[in-house]
Amino acid sequence: MVDHMWLEPRTIRQAVCDDTFFIDVAAVGEDARSLRIRKDIAELLQRPCVLNPAVATVLLAVGDVGLRSDEGFVINVVDGRTEIVGTTTRALVYGFYDWLRRRMLGEPVNHVVSEPSQPIRMIDHWDQTDGSVERGYAGESIFFGRWGSNIHCEIGDFPERDASDVFRGDMRRIEDYARYLASVGINAVCLNNVNVRRFAIRLIVRPWIDRVAQIARIFSEFAIKTYLSVNFAAPKLIGGLDTCDPLDPAVNAWWQATVDAIYDAIPDFGGFVVKADSEGEPGPYAYGRTHADGANMFARALQSHGGIVIWRAFVYDCHQDWRDRKLDRAKAAYDNFHDLDGQFADNAILQIKFGPIDFQPSEPLNPLIGAMKRTNLMIEFQIAAEYLGHQIDVNYMLPQWLAAIRTDTGAGDNGVLDTGQYLQQAAVNPALVGYAAVANVGMDDNWTGHKLAQANLYGYGRMCWDQSLSAQTIAREWVSLTFADADTDAQQTITWILDTSNDTYESYAAPLGGGFMVRREDHYGVGINDFEYDRWGTYHYADRDGVGVDRTVATGTGYIGQYATAIAATLENVDTCPDQMLLFFHHVPYSHVLHDGTSVIQHIYDTHFAGVDMVDEYIRRWATLQDRIDDESFANVAERLQRQRRNAIEWRDQINTYFYRMSGIADSQGRLIYR
Amino acid sequence: MVDHMWLEPRTIRQAVCDDTFFIDVAAVGEDARSLRIRKDIAELLQRPCVLNPAVATVLLAVGDVGLRSDEGFVINVVDGRTEIVGTTTRALVYGFYDWLRRRMLGEPVNHVVSEPSQPIRMIDHWDQTDGSVERGYAGESIFFGRWGSNIHCEIGDFPERDASDVFRGDMRRIEDYARYLASVGINAVCLNNVNVRRFAIRLIVRPWIDRVAQIARIFSEFAIKTYLSVNFAAPKLIGGLDTCDPLDPAVNAWWQATVDAIYDAIPDFGGFVVKADSEGEPGPYAYGRTHADGANMFARALQSHGGIVIWRAFVYDCHQDWRDRKLDRAKAAYDNFHDLDGQFADNAILQIKFGPIDFQPSEPLNPLIGAMKRTNLMIEFQIAAEYLGHQIDVNYMLPQWLAAIRTDTGAGDNGVLDTGQYLQQAAVNPALVGYAAVANVGMDDNWTGHKLAQANLYGYGRMCWDQSLSAQTIAREWVSLTFADADTDAQQTITWILDTSNDTYESYAAPLGGGFMVRREDHYGVGINDFEYDRWGTYHYADRDGVGVDRTVATGTGYIGQYATAIAATLENVDTCPDQMLLFFHHVPYSHVLHDGTSVIQHIYDTHFAGVDMVDEYIRRWATLQDRIDDESFANVAERLQRQRRNAIEWRDQINTYFYRMSGIADSQGRLIYR
Known part of the structure; x- marks a missing residue:
């Protein structure tokens, strides 16, 4: 039986068994989000929406609450009635599930003012059209593959599949998934792997984009925008052009027409994720163009629709000579992108992995974070446990992620500036920054292979929404919600395992x-x-x-020199370098x-x-x-x-x-x- | 264009341009072999068989020549006419191609008395029914796969294939191949991988055995018997039985019926090759039976048809704990089979890899060779360059093979007894001993991927036939035949590369x-x-x-103790152990x-x-x-x-x-x- 993750219906219904609801969206009109809330109240909560607001115990209303973010909401008890108010129906979705979580946890539901720490809170799927998931450890893709299939095999071992319909078509599963994401505050999802190969190249065109639209409509009900990864070489591979040069007018026209058609099918389409000139993928270098040229080509095509392009900074030489100890992959992101600061379009985002290597069990903060001054940035995490135990070994990642983003970026004029603050400071458009993370779910009944790996998906969303939460708090929340029937001692046991697991691994x-x-x-x-x-x-x-x-400036690769002066000085000295990172730097x-x-x-x-x-x-x-x-x-x-x-x-x-x-x-x- | 290996038609026709032939098989009657010689004279040599023996320059005749082996032949010049005589048409096949080689090499063709060093001279294909070749480095299988296909990919990466007809059907290619094998003295070929999986399990039954028979008929024309690898669990997997116990009457009856049907389709079928209880393959251990019990089951079924079973001694624990330095895989063959000496049926053969590990660039002689006293044995080599450079690096293997089989087995009562002599001494049936080797050919135009790797196939056959040849002689032969048009200096250059290549690798x-x-x-x-x-x-x-x-008896794994006393004493002492093997033993x-x-x-x-x-x-x-x-x-x-x-x-x-x-x-x- 498919697991309900942290939204166990029985627990929910117990928590709200005396509640009745009234939804007031008169200010903006009924839409997919408000209808979804009505549906979830009826079907998931199994409680009524009443016709008279005066008899409702809970009022959800669109209205001005004076918050910076139109996703934010307030919850107050007024005259004995709980009021959840935000300026958009998206805010109501988040407010509704936030309120529900607080009820399930038995927390007070009054004087709540909540808005997201990160404007963009994204999940990236590395799902492939054959049903496999690159770095997937929980079975097949929930979007692609054959109906009913869930073979566990490595990418590449998948048998040949009929490409006439690559979509799995399990809309119920997608609906559940969208609800889980919304319930922890996610507002963006990319459906397909950044390595865009074979059939996936065609997802952006008709008739396949119409199938994507079916999925996007579901996510849209939950206030989540859908994105697609695209292949930079698509104009050649499927467009019939003989170039992909980002400055070529025909290429730009092709992308514009393609994007126009996408928005025709998916009016609230989010945009594109692009991995270019990396690990064998095509990119602008082939035409003597910069990564900014590449990203801006997509940005131009997306701009009039309000779409964005997310350009990955994971670019490095994957044909390094081990003999040359002066070469250092850790320097790649900074070396490849630092000079492009300020050259990216307003609706382009540069997405940087939080560490300089690749989601290792232990990594310092990427020095490009802190070095860019005039660029929209997103920070990338990996919930899929590629290097962290494959969801076989328990590994609750929040302690590592939170430690990383709370590290001083060195970009502050006076004192410490953590990653969250820094993103705002560096942004050209402060609404276009955020976090992204590679998903860890698949068709396994418990979604994540290892039951406790659900906590990472939950925790990632919570961290995006509220960066002030501690890893322990998030773990306690997830355990209380997920094992609501368990006694306190049992819950503490599970929480202790989670809390210690990242260090253990x-x-x-x-x-x-x-x-x-x-x-x-x-x-x-x-x-x-x-x-x-x-x-x-x-x-x-x-x-x-x-x-x-040896990554010192004095005798090593010089990588430490990419950090701000004071940070570099601490790391350069073997006596002041933190022991936990000692062998990374010395x-x-x-x-x-x-x-x-x-x-x-x-x-x-x-x-x-x-x-x-x-x-x-x-x-x-x-x-x-x-x-x-x-x-x-x-x-x-x-x-x-x-x-x-x-x-x-x-x-x-x-x-x-x-x-x-x-x-x-x-x-x-x-x-x-x-x- | 497909390469002609060492039988380049133009070279052949130059060498025999003045010859005419007469074939006298009256003593035994015309058969597939004699007809094949006639065909090759007409089509390959493009010379006539004359109606009057008196005007022929070359006479091929069946007649008694007083040799131990019925495959042996004599070549003499009598009254200006060359006479090639043997007691069977098989002998004539070998004699004909021997004569042809001598003519092509410009060697004297008189007073030749030739009989094979090894009664069984076998090539084992590790070809798989999907067209791949396990450890194949020259393209797809020449027997199996899709017509016209020759993708180069690793085993396991092959796309799913229609199993309705797994045979490639390129009979011309097989005919050429059979001629190459016959021309260097091979008399046995096993078509399919010893790891018998999926469709290959069914090759032994109708209707597939009839397709095997088509191939076998071609080999038969060239005096080569066809063998198949079988899966020990076939009675369960395809026979509908619930056991494979070698002592179970129903299992024996199933194998007997299966074998009877095979001989109905292929009257000169050679027999079976079996890998059992090894690297995951099923075997008699599952039923508490010995390897002798297993082999003898097959031997019983094959006996009345003159068939044999070849049982591989490549049995070891492939789940060893690296922590335990007392464990030693090198000891496995001896440990698993030494106690079974004398227990194998007369028509069973135990096939032992020449070294104790697995065809490494450097290995001592397997101590089981010398230790068995009353068992038919074959020694296994690998022409496919699995550990010897994948037919990318040049590696002429004859120096290594000849050094191995000329090593003292320690089984002589007085003085040195090399492997060739020892096999005769240990045999229950001296006709049932020999050499086997894993093939290195595939659908690549030059058959072996690396042109110079042809020399290993050639040399293996020559070594089986005449163990007294030196590696250098064989290399010179192959170069002269293959690069017949090249000047002497060029030929010497190629020969020098071959001669030094094994040491270089x-x-x-x-x-x-x-x-x-x-x-x-x-x-x-x-x-x-x-x-x-x-x-x-x-x-x-x-x-x-x-x-x-450390494989010493004194402080190590004790492996050295498996050798005869004098040999062990030499190896045990670090000062007398040959340096070339030093790290293997110490x-x-x-x-x-x-x-x-x-x-x-x-x-x-x-x-x-x-x-x-x-x-x-x-x-x-x-x-x-x-x-x-x-x-x-x-x-x-x-x-x-x-x-x-x-x-x-x-x-x-x-x-x-x-x-x-x-x-x-x-x-x-x-x-x-x-x-």
Whole structure:
């Protein structure tokens, strides 16, 4: 049976069993959003909308509330009646689900003033038209693929499929999904993979755009705009042109006609996501044009419709020579985009991954964040656990994400300026900044493969809406909503596992910021040297004396010089560089002493033994939950914890053996390290 | 245009331009073989068979020549006429092509007495019914797949194919291939992969066996028997039984009926090849039976038809724990089969890989060879260059194979007994021993991807027929036949490349017998640690102090104890163990001094620099051949040498860097080793 995530109908109905509703949208008129709220009240809440506002316990009304954002809302109790008011029906959608969550959590529902931290709060699907999901760990795409199919296989292993209709057609599933996203504040979704290949190239044209429109209409009811990833080479690949030059008039005309037709089918279409000149994808470089030229071509075509183009800054040389220790992939985003600051159109957004590499268990903030001064920016996260355990190992990511975006960008004139504040400061159009994240859902019954991985989807939305929330608060919320029937102790157990899980995974997968020791086939499990002599620019440089990447200005790759002066000074000095990032920034001897008095090699040993110990503790504590939570969730997590344990043991033993063989230094506690 | 390998029609016709033939098979009657010789004389040689033997320059006759083997022949010049005589038409096939080769080479054709060293001289195809070839590096299967298709992709990536007819149907190609095999003395071919999956399981039953029969009839004309690999679980998978227990009467009855039907379709069917209880394939262990029980079940079914079963000894634990350094995959063949000596049926053959691991660039002789005393044995080689460069890197394998089979097996009562002699001594039926080798051909125009890889197919046949030939002689033969128009200096250049190529490849891919440092995806290119922490039992155990596998009895895995006493004593002692195998048998410090005075680490550096230097020398010398050999072969090898150079450079730099990082010992010659 398909899981209800954090919107369990029984829990909802209990919370609102005495409520009646009145919806007043006279100021703007009935629309898809207001109708959707009526429908959800009737069907999901199973409560009535009454005809007389005077007898309603809850009033939802469009009206001026004096907030900066037209998505914001206020909730107040007036004369014993709860009033949820916002200036748009979109605001009412968010207000309605916010109120519902507060009711389910038993929180006070009065004097609430809420507006989103980020104007754009986006989910990117890397779904492919054959039904597979690149970096998908929860089954097939919910948008594409064969009706009823949910084979679990790697991308590329999918059998050939009939391309006459690539859409799955499971509209009920999409409706549920849209509700989950709206309920945590998401307002944008991109349906298809940024690597736009084969059939996906055609999604932007008739008749396929009409099928996209069916999906977009559902998202629209939930105040979510639909976006598509496009292939930069589409004018050649499907347009019959012989160039894709972004300055060529015929190319621009083709895009304009294509965009016009899209808006004909989807009037509130969001825009395009583009990965260009990256990892083999086509782009403007082929025509001697800049990334700004490329992005602005799309921006021009979208502008009159109110659409935007989101241009990914994930551009680097993926054919690096491992021999050259002066090369540094971490520098790529800054090097490729810093000089283009101010050159992007007003409706173009540059989307930057939050770290300089690629969603590793441990990464510093991308130095391009803070360096751009006159550009609309979005920050990209990955809810899909590509490098964070494949939704097999439990890994609640909010602590890492929140730490990243609360890091000083160095862009403040006086004092600390975090990422959220910085985006506003740097924006050309402050409404066009935000966060995006790669989705982690699929056709698995529990949506995310690992039940606890739902917390990341939930948490991402909450973080986008309210950046002041702590990771612990968000975890507690999700656990209370999801395991509403469980006793407090059981809920605390689950919350504790979530809260500690990101550190636990990091403890075995990325000691001291040294990383990319994963298996190259799938990025899961340990493969210490799998990338060490390869072309991807991801090295640890371990030798018999030491380990880590020297990214200093003085003797290394110079990457640290991309940060603001004060930040760079802290990182450059091995004594002030945070230990957690030590091996990311410095190559140090195994005997180097950390701030806690432990040597690097001993830290490696300690964290790897501790990682397995923590997983064992998870298993022990999870076992206590039997019959205290639903059987399906219990079994799902119990099974995944066993797999995580096997994984953590491999990490422990391989890492410890490798570094023991390298260093020859014994564990000070004499624990078992295989030779 | 499809290449003619070593049977270039123009060269042949020049060599026999004055000959006329008479074929006298009155003693046995005309048959498929004699008719085939007539056909080849008419069509390939384009010379007449005359009606009067007195006017023929060449007489082929069946008659008693007093040889042990009925495949042997004599060639003599009697009254100015060449007479090729053997006791069977099969002998005439071999005699005819032997004579032809001698004529093409300009060798004397008189006083020739020739009989095969090995009774069974077999080629095993790992071809799959979807058209792919497991470990195939020359395009698709010549037997299976779609007509006209020759996509180059890895096994598993093949698109789904219509299974209604899995046969390619290119009978001309098969006819040419059968001639090549016969011309070098092959007498057995197995058509399908030993991993018998999906559709291939059904090849043994109607109607598919009738399609196999069409192929078998062609091979039969060339004196070659056809074999099939079978799935041990066929009675369950396609027979409708609920067991495959080799002692179950219903299972035996099913196999008997199946075999009877096969011989109905293919009267000279050779028999079965079986991979059981190995790498996931089903086998007798599931029923508590031994491998002898399994083999003998097939032997019983085949016996009345004169068929044989070839049972592979490639059985090992492929889920080994890398942590346990006492485990040793090298011991598996001996451990699994030694106790079964004497228990196999008279028409069963145990097929042993020549080395204890798996066709590595450097391996000692498998200790099971020498240990079995009362069993029919075949020795298995691999012409397909799985671990030897994928037919991208030039690698003439005869030096390695001949060195292996000329090694003392330790089974002699007095003095050295090589593998050829030993097989006869151990045999229950001396006619049922021989060699088998995995084919290296595919649908590529030049059959083997790399033109020079043809020499391995040629050489394997020649080695089976005449074990006394040197690798150099065989190389010279092949070059003279293949590049007949080239000048002597050009031929010597090609021969020199062949002669040195096996050492060159080994110099960068397997220093001192240490091996399995290949990429795990495809077994091509360097991946030093790709198998080091995996389950395949293939480790190098490099640490900061030393490298190699301790397989001694005294302190290691005990593997050396599987050899005969005197051999074991030599290997056990690090000072008498041959340096070429040092790291296979011993874990030694990098400072260990080899017999030539070089340290182990310096040897690693030296050979890896030398390997690239050799490839550079190949490139230089090959460049001199332009316009002196055919353009296609020139371009093919030139292109592959460039790829080999890139590969050798990666091996050099990664191996040298890795061991420098490990050991910290600098190259004594100060050459560039990346840090």
